[in-house]
Amino acid sequence: ALLGIVCMAGTCQAKVSRLSVKGTKVVNASGKTVQLKGVSTHGIAWFPQYVNKKQFASWKKFGANTVRLALYSDKAAGFDKSLYKKVDEGVKYATQLGMYVIIDWHILSDGNPKTNQKQATAFFTRMAKKYAKQTNVIYEICNEPNGSVTWEKDIKPYAKKMYQVIRKYDKKGIIIVGTPNWSQDVDVVAKSPLKGVENVMYALHFYAATHTDWLRSKVTTALSAGLPIYVSEFSICDSSGSGRIDTSSAAKWMKLIRKYKLPYAAWNVSNKAETSSLIKSSCSKTGTIKSSDLSKTGKWLVKEFKK
Numbered sequence: 001a002l003l004g005i006v007c008m009a010g011t012c013q014a015k016v017s018r019l020s021v022k023g024t025k026v027v028n029a030s031g032k033t034v035q036l037k038g039v040s041t042h043g044i045a046w047f048p049q050y051v052n053k054k055q056f057a058s059w060k061k062f063g064a065n066t067v068r069l070a071l072y073s074d075k076a077a078g079f080d081k082s083l084y085k086k087v088d089e090g091v092k093y094a095t096q097l098g099m100y101v102i103i104d105w106h107i108l109s110d111g112n113p114k115t116n117q118k119q120a121t122a123f124f125t126r127m128a129k130k131y132a133k134q135t136n137v138i139y140e141i142c143n144e145p146n147g148s149v150t151w152e153k154d155i156k157p158y159a160k161k162m163y164q165v166i167r168k169y170d171k172k173g174i175i176i177v178g179t180p181n182w183s184q185d186v187d188v189v190a191k192s193p194l195k196g197v198e199n200v201m202y203a204l205h206f207y208a209a210t211h212t213d214w215l216r217s218k219v220t221t222a223l224s225a226g227l228p229i230y231v232s233e234f235s236i237c238d239s240s241g242s243g244r245i246d247t248s249s250a251a252k253w254m255k256l257i258r259k260y261k262l263p264y265a266a267w268n269v270s271n272k273a274e275t276s277s278l279i280k281s282s283c284s285k286t287g288t289i290k291s292s293d294l295s296k297t298g299k300w301l302v303k304e305f306k307k
C-alpha cells in the first residue's frame with residue numbers, strides 16, 4: 001500500500017515506509033515486521049532490457065515488493081561505470097512504483113571483495129550520496145565472497161570500510177553484507193558480527209537442489225545467535241543457476257523463510273535458457289508480462305508470493 005506521494009526537484013514518487021532492522025527482523029516505520037519479497041535482475045550488463053518500469057510493474061502485480069539490481073563488479077562480467085546510469089534507472093522505476101530496491105555490487109569471479117574495493121568505494125559513495133533521502137534503497141555491498149577469502153581477514157574489514165562509506169551520506173538505509181563461501185557461512189559470521197552498526201543484515205544465498213538441510217541448519221544456528229539474515233539471492237534449481245528443480249527442498253526453504261519472515265529475492269529476471277530464469281525462453285517480451293510468460297520457476301515463485 002502506498003503511504004503517499006513525495007515530490008522532490010519536480011519528480012513525484014510513491015513513498016514507502018522507511019525500514020530498519022530490529023533483532024533479526026525487518027520492520028517498517030511503525031515497528032511492524034515486514035516480509036520483503038522480491039526478484040533480482042540478471043547481470044544488468046547482459047540483460048539491461050529488463051530494467052524498465054513495465055517489467056517491474058508486472059512483478060509488483062505478481063506480488064513482489066522489492067527489486068534487486070545486480071551490477072557485476074568484475075570487468076570480465078561486464079562491469080563498466082556507464083552502468084551506473086542503468087542502476088539509476090532501476091532505482092527510479094522501483095521508486096515510482098513504490099517498491100524497495102537493492103543496489104547489488106555483484107562480486108563473483110572477483111571472489112575477494114578487497115580486489116575491487118577502490119571501485120566499490122567510488123560506487124557506494126556515489127549511490128549513497130544520491131539516494132540518502134530515499135526510504136526504499138537497500139545496499140548490498142558484496143554479493144558472494146568466495147575462494148580463499150575469510151570473514152576476519154577479508155570480508156569484515158571490507159564491510160567496516162563500506163559501512164563508513166555509505167553511512168557518511170545515508171545514515172539509515174539497510175546494508176546487506178555478503179558472507180564467506182558464496183554467502184553461505186552465516187554461522188561463521190554469527191560468532192563475530194560487525195559491532196556498533198545499525199541496519200545491517202547478512203546475506204544467505206541458496207539454490208535448493210544443491211543446498212539442503214546442512215545449509216538450512218547454518219541459517220537456524222545464525223538466527224538463534226541473533227544474526228539478521230537477508231536471502232538476497234536464491235533459486236530452486238542447482239547452484240549453476242540451471243539443472244533440475246527441487247520442489248521438496250524449495251518447500252523446506254520457504255517454510256523457513258516464512259517462519260522467520262526472512263526477506264528474499266529470487267534470481268533472475270530474464271528469459272535466458274537456464275532453469276533459474278523467471279521468464280520463459282520462448283517469451284521475447286521485456287515490458288509487461290503475464291503469468292503465461294513465466295517459466296516453471298517463475299510460476300512457482302508467483303505462487304509463493306501469494307502465500
Ligand code: IDC
Nearest residue numbers: 077108143144182207233239240241272274
Ligand atoms: C549466473 C547466471 C548465469 C551466468 C553466471 C556467470 O545465472 O547466466 O552465466 O552467473 O556470471 C550465484 C551468483 C549468480 C549466478 C548464480 C547461478 O550470484 O551471479 O548467476 N549463482 O550460478 N551464486 C550462486 C548461484
